[in-house]
Amino acid sequence: MKTDDLIIALTADAGRVRRPMDVVLEWLTVAACVAAALVFAATIGPRADIGEAATTGRFLFKFVVTIALAGSAFWLLLRLNRPGAAGRRDLVLLAAAPALLLLAVAAEFFSVPQAQWAMTAMGKNSFNCLTWIPLIGIGPLALLLPTLRHGAPTRPALSGAVTGLLAGGIAATFYAANCTDDSPFFVVTWYPLAIAMLAAVGAAAGKLIARW
Amino acid sequence: MQRALDGDEAAYAVLLKEVAAVVRRAARGRLAPGIGVDPEDIVQETLLAIHLKRHTWQPDGLIGPWVHAITRYKIVDALRRRGRHATVVMDTVVETLEAEAQEERPRGRDIATALGGLSDGQRRVVEAISVEGRSIRETAEALGMKETAVRVALHRGLAAIASRFGKRT
Incomplete structure (x- = not known):
């Protein structure tokens, strides 16, 4: 087939445009949040003393970190799905949530006696954290991965990993409302491990499905 | 592109022809003759990709970087499929000129x-x-x-x- 013939065929097909990529990603992200909320409400639910906890800085700061992660991952995914839009500088944004968390960890070194550091980091909920964040996040990940087929990511594995981070950020936001370990020491020890599982699944899936 | 997205077939045809010329130049510049990849195949694959992924173009955005990124992806993809990672030729002026001189393969x-x-x-x-x-x-x-x-x-x-x-x- 000549290229000019192909152009004629493409032109005849001009009327069939799919929904804009960013709109689809936005809606599926909303759907992912709803899915996470449903699983969370049906299983572990918020901790019993959430009203009291909500007055403490440590509890609230967990949400600053997890929402920062979800927000930066969403924004980056929007750019990764658009050819030519994501540059190296955009990747720096992913460091926002870790940087916030490390600042809190640094502050925690001064407010917690050294003898309790290890105990605070281990916490009581490490197994819960490593189980529930992936369990809450897998549904959102399944909802979000198709955006890689709808969009046009030129870096499939990276885009899949960022999709996993977005699902992980959403899942961690809900899990944090249940977990009674609020110290940044605990968060920095266990949350990244749990979220990394979702990112790894996302990266592997991205390589498989994001071919176009 | 905006007019094309709105269903203006004439505008779309003009756009695709311009894009084809740009992609052809890029493909010929980066694929040495004898590498086993026909630049015209890259042109056609890229045009198809642009067509099927045109909902990822940012309205009011520049079209150049978008087309360039898709072209690049398709060239790398074609080379990867043929198992040649490191043979993208960036600046072989002579070969490019030779390729330009060749008649367009129908x-x-x-x-x-x-x-x-x-x-x-x-x-x-x-x-x-x-x-x-x-x-x-x-x-x-x-x-x-x-x-x-x-x-x-x-x-x-x-x-x-x-x-x-x-x-x-």
């Missing part, structure tokens, strides 16, 4: 192969519109189909051709 070997893999209905519709140059309405009359069915078959046929590129070795 056929895309690979797209012809991909066409053969379509279902009969899709292939008849795609061929009627592209090779024979019929309109949607003429095709519908010739094949005894409804116009909407022709449009659907055309769209699915183009998507199938694009996805076959990825599976080819």
Whole structure:
């Protein structure tokens, strides 16, 4: 087939445009949040003393970190799905949530006696954290991965990993409302491990499905 | 591009022809002759990708970087499929000039192969519109189909051709 013939065929097909990529990603992200909320409400639910906890800085700061992660991952995914839009500088944004968390960890070194550091980091909920964040996040990940087929990511594995981070950020936001370990020491020890599982699944899936 | 997204076929045809010229130049510049990749195949694969992914273009955004990124992806993809990672030739001026001097090859070997893999209905519709140059309405009359069915078959046929590129070795 000549290229000019192909152009004629493409032109005849001009009327069939799919929904804009960013709109689809936005809606599926909303759907992912709803899915996470449903699983969370049906299983572990918020901790019993959430009203009291909500007055403490440590509890609230967990949400600053997890929402920062979800927000930066969403924004980056929007750019990764658009050819030519994501540059190296955009990747720096992913460091926002870790940087916030490390600042809190640094502050925690001064407010917690050294003898309790290890105990605070281990916490009581490490197994819960490593189980529930992936369990809450897998549904959102399944909802979000198709955006890689709808969009046009030129870096499939990276885009899949960022999709996993977005699902992980959403899942961690809900899990944090249940977990009674609020110290940044605990968060920095266990949350990244749990979220990394979702990112790894996302990266592997991205390589498989994001071919176009 | 905005007009094309709004369904202006004439504007879309002009745009695709310009894009084809840009991609052809880029593909010839980066693929040395004898590498086993026909630059015209890259042109056709890129045009298909641009068509099927045009909903990822940022309205009001620059079209240049978007087209360039898709072209680059398709060139790397074509080389990867043929198992040559490191042979992208960036600045072989002489070879580029030689390639420019060659007559434009009238056929895309690979797209012809991909066409053969379509279902009969899709292939008849795609061929009627592209090779024979019929309109949607003429095709519908010739094949005894409804116009909407022709449009659907055309769209699915183009998507199938694009996805076959990825599976080819």
